[in-house]
Amino acid sequence: xxxxxxxxxxxxxxxVRATNFKEVCLGYTKEEAMEEANRCINCKNAxxxxxxxxxxxxxxxxxxxxxxxxxxxYQIISESSALPSVCGRVCPQESQCEGKCIRGIKGxxxxxxxxxxxxxxxxxxxxxxxxxxxxKINKKVAVIGSGxxxxxxxxxxxxxxxxxxIFEALHKAGGVLVYGIPEFRLPKxxxxxxxxxxxxxxxxxxxxxxxxxxxxxIDELMEEEGFDAVFIGSGAGLPKFxxxxxxxxxxxxxxxxxxxxxxxxxxxxxxxxxxxxxxKKVAVVxxxxxxxxxxxxxLRLGAETHIxxxxxxxxxxxxxxxxxxxxxxxxIFDLLTNPxxxxxxxxGWVSGLRCIKMELGEPDESGRxxxxxxxxxxxxxxxxxxxxxxxxxxxPLISSTTKGLETNRRKCIVAEEEFGKTSKDGVYAGGxxxxxxxxxxxxxxxxxxxxxxxHQYLSx
Amino acid sequence: xxxxxxxEELTNNxxxxxxxxxxxxxxxxxxxxxxxxxxxxxERIPLTICDYNREKGTITIVFQIVGASTDDMxxxxxxxxxxxxxxxxxxPSELVTDDIEDVKKKNILFVAGGVGTAPVYPQVKWxxxxxxxxxxxxxxxxxDILILEKEMEAVAGNLYITxxxxxxxxxxxxxxxxxxxxxxxxxxxxxxxxxxxxxxxxACLTTKKLNIPTVISLNPIMVDGxxxxxxxxxxxxxxxxxxxxxxxxxxxxxxxxxxxMKRQQMYKTQEGRAYLAAKEGDTHHGGCGxxxxxx
Ligand SMILES: Cc1cc2nc3c(=O)[nH]c(=O)nc-3n(C[C@H](O)[C@H](O)[C@H](O)COP(=O)(O)OP(=O)(O)OC[C@H]3O[C@@H](n4cnc5c(N)ncnc54)[C@H](O)[C@@H]3O)c2cc1C
Ligand SMILES: Cc1cc2nc3c(=O)[nH]c(=O)nc-3n(C[C@H](O)[C@H](O)[C@H](O)COP(=O)(O)OP(=O)(O)OC[C@H]3O[C@@H](n4cnc5c(N)ncnc54)[C@H](O)[C@@H]3O)c2cc1C
Ligand code: SF4
Ligand code: SF4
Ligand code: FES
Numbered sequence: 066x067x068x069x070x071x072x073x074x075x076x077x078x079x080x081v082r083a084t085n086f087k088e089v090c091l092g093y094t095k096e097e098a099m100e101e102a103n104r105c106i107n108c109k110n111a112x113x114x115x116x117x118x119x120x121x122x123x124x125x126x127x128x129x130x131x132x133x134x135x136x137x138x139y140q141i142i143s144e145s146s147a148l149p150s151v152c153g154r155v156c157p158q159e160s161q162c163e164g165k166c167i168r169g170i171k172g173x174x175x176x177x178x179x180x181x182x183x184x185x186x187x188x189x190x191x192x193x194x195x196x197x198x199x200x201k202i203n204k205k206v207a208v209i210g211s212g213x214x215x216x217x218x219x220x221x222x223x224x225x226x227x228x229x230x231i232f233e234a235l236h237k238a239g240g241v242l243v244y245g246i247p248e249f250r251l252p253k254x255x256x257x258x259x260x261x262x263x264x265x266x267x268x269x270x271x272x273x274x275x276x277x278x279x280x281x282x283i284d285e286l287m288e289e290e291g292f293d294a295v296f297i298g299s300g301a302g303l304p305k306f307x308x309x310x311x312x313x314x315x316x317x318x319x320x321x322x323x324x325x326x327x328x329x330x331x332x333x334x335x336x337x338x339x340x341x342x343x344x345k346k347v348a349v350v351x352x353x354x355x356x357x358x359x360x361x362x363x364l365r366l367g368a369e370t371h372i373x374x375x376x377x378x379x380x381x382x383x384x385x386x387x388x389x390x391x392x393x394x395x396x397i398f399d400l401l402t403n404p405x406x407x408x409x410x411x412x413g414w415v416s417g418l419r420c421i422k423m424e425l426g427e428p429d430e431s432g433r434x435x436x437x438x439x440x441x442x443x444x445x446x447x448x449x450x451x452x453x454x455x456x457x458x459x460x461p462l463i464s465s466t467t468k469g470l471e472t473n474r475r476k477c478i479v480a481e482e483e484f485g486k487t488s489k490d491g492v493y494a495g496g497x498x499x500x501x502x503x504x505x506x507x508x509x510x511x512x513x514x515x516x517x518x519x520h521q522y523l524s525x
Numbered sequence: 526x527x528x529x530x531x532x533e534e535l536t537n538n539x540x541x542x543x544x545x546x547x548x549x550x551x552x553x554x555x556x557x558x559x560x561x562x563x564x565x566x567x568e569r570i571p572l573t574i575c576d577y578n579r580e581k582g583t584i585t586i587v588f589q590i591v592g593a594s595t596d597d598m599x600x601x602x603x604x605x606x607x608x609x610x611x612x613x614x615x616x617p618s619e620l621v622t623d624d625i626e627d628v629k630k631k632n633i634l635f636v637a638g639g640v641g642t643a644p645v646y647p648q649v650k651w652x653x654x655x656x657x658x659x660x661x662x663x664x665x666x667x668x669d670i671l672i673l674e675k676e677m678e679a680v681a682g683n684l685y686i687t688x689x690x691x692x693x694x695x696x697x698x699x700x701x702x703x704x705x706x707x708x709x710x711x712x713x714x715x716x717x718x719x720x721x722x723x724x725x726x727x728a729c730l731t732t733k734k735l736n737i738p739t740v741i742s743l744n745p746i747m748v749d750g751x752x753x754x755x756x757x758x759x760x761x762x763x764x765x766x767x768x769x770x771x772x773x774x775x776x777x778x779x780x781x782x783x784x785x786m787k788r789q790q791m792y793k794t795q796e797g798r799a800y801l802a803a804k805e806g807d808t809h810h811g812g813c814g815x816x817x818x819x820x
Contacts, residue, residue: 413787
């Protein structure tokens with residue numbers, strides 16, 4: 066065994082997986098996990114912990130994996146993380162825990178994420194559940210949104226004994242974990258639903274089909290329904306469009322629409338009663354994780370799929386692993402290319418995407434080199450579907466209907482980082498609703514912090 | 526689950542259901558809508574709130590069978606339940622949110638086409654309860670598909686019914702009635718037109734000529750109904766709006782109807798079209814057979 070390299074993890078063959086929605090990465094076996102655990106040198110001043118937004122005791126849990134005591138390892142992870150089988154799959158580890166690992170200086174870092182996933186999956190398969198509260202506290206907390214932020218906050222408060230109700234606008238709990246991130250990266254029934262069931266098993270109530278700001282308001286929840294505190298974890302779900310001509314043509318989707326129909330509405334299943342338009346040639350505009358997910362979904366639905374991105378490969382904001390997987394599966398990358406117009410045929414359907422070639426100029430405010438148009442380089446890509454994946458921002462539904470809730474210029478709710486306290490008494494917030502689109506682990510961390518803040522507030 | 530208290534077929538292929546949904550019944554206003562799912566695997570179907578009873582905690586919906594999902598819905602009976610029933614979504618009608626004293630000074634005309642009678646009803650009723658009597662034109666293809674006539678009669682100022690085939694009331698399209706009323710000397714400060722897209726489009730062309738500001742209610746394809754997917758986007762003036770959160774009511778003289786009609790066809794497969802032709806046919810007022818789900 067080469068100690069400089071990670072123990073390889075088995076994956077579905079790219080050609081096979083390009084035609085199915087089963088999980089790409091198959092995960093470690095116990096033997097593999099134990100072997101990988103041996104690569105960790107149990108640093109005294111472990112840098113990896115500093116890279117993890119929720120500061121999991123990484124050497125601590127790895128030590129238990131080494132010994133083969135997976136249950137103990139799970140307990141150590143659970144002290145800091147409520148959704149380890151999710152984070153082990155979707156955390157950008159290369160820039161977080163693994164990015165800081167000592168092993169990474171000379172060789173590959175320890176495969177922390179894959180081990181975390183193994184431990185969490187093992188615990189789930191062996192029926193290990195978080196422990197509920199010993200004593201009930203007679204106070205009610207409302208949690209808005211059932212994404213990672215809301216689920217974590219609700220779980221932590223329930224463990225402390227609070228009477229918690231989650232309000233979710235959609236018909237199913239899970240936030241981006243169920244409607245955004247595709248099945249082949251994060252299985253819905255096998256993984257996400259089980260995590261949600263765990264939270265519910267702590268005594269948390271879940272009310273779906275409630276849109277806060279419409280069905281009822283935060284003020285009503287507090288004044289009429291007796292909630293003592295509220296956590297807002299409503300995410301950043303409002304899609305951006307480019308504003309180019311032809312964008313309202315049939316066959317132009319936001320990534321949110323495309324992924325929601327595929328994931329939440331199960332359009333990918335054969336004989337689904339809630340189908341999606343199947344394109345033959347699809348252009349996905351954008352270069353983030355969301356773009357990769359949309360592209361790989363379109364590919365699996367049978368389309369030739371292109372990523373159209375205005376900067377170069379180096380600037381792609383998506384995780385390296387996802388770009389790598391996308392390439393393996395046969396996604397074509399049209400880099401340094403920017404759409405200028407969607408072209409429609411006479412039926413009003415997309416028939417092409419007019420693009421212009423770009424080159425990189427001087428660095429801009431973000432430190433990345435600014436893409437500039439190359440004059441006269443316009444060309445038309447023949448496509449029948451265009452998926453816009455240009456980022457999202459928080460939905461104003463809640464901020465516009467809650468008295469005294471401050472937001473910033475980017476429509477994000479203003480909340481203190483330490484405990485998620487907002488400008489309104491008794492109201493806390495965290496996750497994408499506060500930061501704008503970010504990551505699962507940051508949302509989770511914010512949910513945890515706010516649970517502490519709410520506990521403090523209600524203990525006063 | 527959301528229990529169905531009452532279910533009846535109003536006329537050929539048009540159904541009324543009263544559903545228990547306490548939160549919505551408490552919060553809703555005329556002009557808003559709900560999204561319903563029949564069961565775990567169903568489409569999310571947007572439907573306008575046609576009536577509400579705050580004491581009983583119920584919402585009334587009226588829908589027409591136009592495709593597979595509405596067909597499934599029509600099979601539900603009193604005692605059954607919807608898996609999901611979410612709302613109230615969208616903005617309330619401006620007549621409800623504007624200063625009531627201003628509204629009282631206005632001569633208001635409603636134009637309802639086909640099932641569009643259902644969403645018009647709660648607005649006329651609300652105005653009636655606030656001492657305002659609006660004129661209402663109801664258009665249908667023929668007498669046997671007219672709905673809510675008695676209910677509307679009770680709350681409207683003047684009710685003008687017209688049928689395309691002349692089998693009842695006046696003879697001709699709603700646009701002709703608008704022109705006739707104005708020619709007879711009626712003056713209107715605002716018109717609210719709700720019905721199939723094609724009817725709203727032509728009603729707007731007529732009211733534009735007559736200089737009557739007009740509000741219409743759009744029914745594009747929707748998924749979430751909360752501003753998350755952008756499926757419902759429409760062009761109004763030079764702006765792109767999301768009908769589910771910015772609407773569904775818009776200035777009819779600014780809406781790009783041709784684009785909206787095309788977008789509504791998005792999920793219509795060949796199969797769907799065939800189904801539509803077989804099932805729907807003559808319930809359509811405006812008769813284009815091409816406007817997808819109409820209200
Ligand atoms: C396609 C896609 C791929 C991604 N891939 C990754 C990845 O690989 N790794 C990673 O770390 N991150 C990834 N992310 C980002 C990550 O999913 C988010 O940062 C995270 O989910 C944010 O969590 P949250 O709890 O703040 O909000 P969300 O997960 O967005 O949940 C918010 C919930 O609140 C509900 N809600 C909103 N408004 C209301 C209201 N008014 N009333 C009631 N409920 C409401 C919403 O319906 C939703 O269920 C991805 C995101 C997307 C879209
Ligand atoms: C705000 C609003 C209010 C409405 N109010 C009413 C009402 O009061 N009464 C009434 O009869 N109808 C109303 N409609 C229209 C109604 O939602 C459609 O008739 C219904 O969705 C059609 O579904 P279907 O599957 O039976 O028909 P089909 O037309 O066969 O639909 C085929 C597929 O197209 C998609 N689809 C078509 N139309 C829509 C849509 N509007 N939203 C989402 N998906 C769609 C679905 O994927 C569906 O499975 C309203 C629509 C909107 C947006
Ligand atoms: S939660 Fe994410 S960052 Fe933290 S250890 Fe696990 S994979 Fe690494
Ligand atoms: S930095 Fe790497 S080697 Fe050191 S404790 Fe963390 S995982 Fe182990
Ligand atoms: S229905 Fe999704 S944004 Fe309007």
